[in-house]
Amino acid sequence: MSEPLCPHCLQPLRGRYEGNCPHCGRSLENRNPEGALPLGTQLAGRYTIGTYLSADGDGLAYRGILNEEKKFVLIKEYFPVTLCNGRSPEGALMPKEGKEVLFKTSRMDFKDLYDDLHNLTPATGLNTILDVMEENNTVYAVEESEKGMTLTHYLSLRSRTLTPAEARTLLQPVMEGVALLHKSGLIHRGICPDNILLPIDGTARLTGYGTLALRTGGSELKSQLYPGYAAPEQYSAAEFSGRYTDVYALAAVCYKMVTGQTPVAAPQRKVRDSLESAHSLEAGVPTWFSQVLACALRLDPARRMQTVPELMSALTDPNVANAMFERGDNQISTRKIMAVSLVVIFILAVLLFWSLLGGRSDDKPTPIPTPAENSEEGASSYEEIETIPDLVGKRYLTEIKDSDLYAGYRIVMTEQNSSEVAQGVVISQDPLAGTLKTEENQIIRLVVSKGPNLVEMPDILGFTQANAIKQLDERGIQYRMQVVENDGTFAEGCVAKTDVVAGTKFDAGKTIVNVFIAGERDDTLVASTASSEEETDSGDSQAE
Structure with a gap:
C-alpha cells in the first residue's frame, strides 16, 4: 500500500489525517458532508479521497489523488440517494429495504458503463477513464483530471459569439469521440457545455458520463437532464433514446456557440415550438448552416438527423447540406423517381398523340395503350407504383x-x-x-x-388575475376573463367567481371557462349595500 498524500500539495503524510500538512500548512480537517467518504480515505491502496465536489442521481464525485503517480484525478462513487440508506460505520453502502435488487442491478449498469469507457478511452474527444474498482459494496470510477475550463465558462468570457467555422473546429474532436461511443454501442445522453472540457494544452474533451437511468426522466434514479440540450425523448421513461439523442444535444451546443442563446427546452417546445433559427438570431450564420442545426434539433426522432457523421459532414460542407435538403427527409430513391417519371411521361405522350389525332373517322375511340401493352420496361415500372394506405380512423x-x-x-x-x-x-x-x-x-x-383532455377546475377564487392565469395555463384550460362590478366583497383585480365550480372535471378541448375579475371598488355600490343591510337590520328589529 502506498503512502497517503496531502490532498492539497501531493506531498507524503507520515501519520494520520489531522492538524495541518507539514509541507504546505493547509488544514487536513475533514469537511466533506455527512454521508460522503471522509477526506484522506484510501481506496484499493492506490487512491486518496480528497474534497467532495458534487452529487447527482448516480452518486458522488470527489477530487482524488493517484498516489503512485502523485497526480490529481476525479473519483466517482456510485451512491444513488433514492436507493440507499447511507453507509455503515465501515463505509459500506446500505440499500433501502425492498430496494436491494434494484440497487444491485443499477450498480451493475454503472460498472458496465465505466468498464466500457475504460476499455474505449483514451480516445480523441473523450475524457479518459483510468480505473474501475469495487469496494464498500459499491463501485468507483477514476477519471483523469485536466487543468482547463468548461465550455460554459469559456463562452461566458467571450465578448462575441463564435463563427460557424470556429464552433465546428472546436466541436470536431468531441463529435469524433461521440461517433466512437456510438460505434461501441454507447449513448452519452448528457452532452452540454458544462460537460465539455477545454484543457490548457489540448483539444476539447467530453466528460459527464452517466447511466441511462440518470439521464431519463421518470426513472428509478433522481434524473439529471440539461434543459435546452436534453432531447425530448429523454423526458419520458416510455420513449427510447438512441444515437439521434446525442445528435440533438450536439446541435444544441453548436446553436449556443453561434447564437449565444441556449435552445428552448424540449418540453416547452412540445407545447409551442418557439425555437428561432440560428440565422434569425445571428445574421452571420449562413442559412444552410442554420438549416442543418434545425434538422438536427427536430422534436420527432424519426425526422431528425440520425448520426453524428451526418451532422459533421453537413456542418462542414454546404454542398453536402444542400444535397441533403434537396433529397428531403425521406431520401427518395433516384431510381424510383425515374421509374415513376417514365410512366407519367409515357401516359402524357399517349394523351397528346390522341388529342392531335383527333379520333378515328368511324368515331370509335381508340383505347389508350397501357405501359404493359407497349414495353416490358414500362410494365415493370408501372408495377413498382404503390400508394400510401389510408390509416385515418383505424384503431x-x-x-x-x-x-x-x-x-x-x-x-x-x-x-x-x-x-x-x-x-x-x-x-x-x-x-x-x-x-x-x-x-x-x-x-x-x-x-x-388519447381521448379528451380531462382536467380538474382549480379553486382560484380570490386569486390575483396573474396567479389565476398561471393556474389555468398550467392545466391547459381555455378561459375568458371578464371584469365585473366590485361591491367591496373582493379585492380589486382578484377572481370574484367562475362559471365552473372548483373540483369539477371537464374536457379542456371543448369547454371555455368564464373567469370574473373584480373591478375597481365602487363606493356607491358599497354604500348601497351597507344601506340595504341597515334597512334589513332595522326591519328585523321592528318585527321583533
Whole structure:
C-alpha cells in the first residue's frame, strides 16, 4: 500500500489525517458532508479521497489523488440517494429495504458503463477513464483530471459569439469521440457545455458520463437532464433514446456557440415550438448552416438527423447540406423517381398523340395503350407504383400495430388529446393516403387520439388575475376573463367567481371557462349595500 498524500500539495503524510500538512500548512480537517467518504480515505491502496465536489442521481464525485503517480484525478462513487440508506460505520453502502435488487442491478449498469469507457478511452474527444474498482459494496470510477475550463465558462468570457467555422473546429474532436461511443454501442445522453472540457494544452474533451437511468426522466434514479440540450425523448421513461439523442444535444451546443442563446427546452417546445433559427438570431450564420442545426434539433426522432457523421459532414460542407435538403427527409430513391417519371411521361405522350389525332373517322375511340401493352420496361415500372394506405380512423393497437398489412412501412406513432376522435383511433397521417410510396420501409407518421383532455377546475377564487392565469395555463384550460362590478366583497383585480365550480372535471378541448375579475371598488355600490343591510337590520328589529 502506498503512502497517503496531502490532498492539497501531493506531498507524503507520515501519520494520520489531522492538524495541518507539514509541507504546505493547509488544514487536513475533514469537511466533506455527512454521508460522503471522509477526506484522506484510501481506496484499493492506490487512491486518496480528497474534497467532495458534487452529487447527482448516480452518486458522488470527489477530487482524488493517484498516489503512485502523485497526480490529481476525479473519483466517482456510485451512491444513488433514492436507493440507499447511507453507509455503515465501515463505509459500506446500505440499500433501502425492498430496494436491494434494484440497487444491485443499477450498480451493475454503472460498472458496465465505466468498464466500457475504460476499455474505449483514451480516445480523441473523450475524457479518459483510468480505473474501475469495487469496494464498500459499491463501485468507483477514476477519471483523469485536466487543468482547463468548461465550455460554459469559456463562452461566458467571450465578448462575441463564435463563427460557424470556429464552433465546428472546436466541436470536431468531441463529435469524433461521440461517433466512437456510438460505434461501441454507447449513448452519452448528457452532452452540454458544462460537460465539455477545454484543457490548457489540448483539444476539447467530453466528460459527464452517466447511466441511462440518470439521464431519463421518470426513472428509478433522481434524473439529471440539461434543459435546452436534453432531447425530448429523454423526458419520458416510455420513449427510447438512441444515437439521434446525442445528435440533438450536439446541435444544441453548436446553436449556443453561434447564437449565444441556449435552445428552448424540449418540453416547452412540445407545447409551442418557439425555437428561432440560428440565422434569425445571428445574421452571420449562413442559412444552410442554420438549416442543418434545425434538422438536427427536430422534436420527432424519426425526422431528425440520425448520426453524428451526418451532422459533421453537413456542418462542414454546404454542398453536402444542400444535397441533403434537396433529397428531403425521406431520401427518395433516384431510381424510383425515374421509374415513376417514365410512366407519367409515357401516359402524357399517349394523351397528346390522341388529342392531335383527333379520333378515328368511324368515331370509335381508340383505347389508350397501357405501359404493359407497349414495353416490358414500362410494365415493370408501372408495377413498382404503390400508394400510401389510408390509416385515418383505424384503431392503432388492433388494426395497425404489428399488422402484416403494413409490414413494408415503418410506423411512427405520437399521441394527442382529441375531443372529437375516440381514444386509440388515428387522427391524421403523414404522408397522406394515396401518396406514392417512394422507398422500402417508408415512414408513416401517425397521430393517435388519447381521448379528451380531462382536467380538474382549480379553486382560484380570490386569486390575483396573474396567479389565476398561471393556474389555468398550467392545466391547459381555455378561459375568458371578464371584469365585473366590485361591491367591496373582493379585492380589486382578484377572481370574484367562475362559471365552473372548483373540483369539477371537464374536457379542456371543448369547454371555455368564464373567469370574473373584480373591478375597481365602487363606493356607491358599497354604500348601497351597507344601506340595504341597515334597512334589513332595522326591519328585523321592528318585527321583533
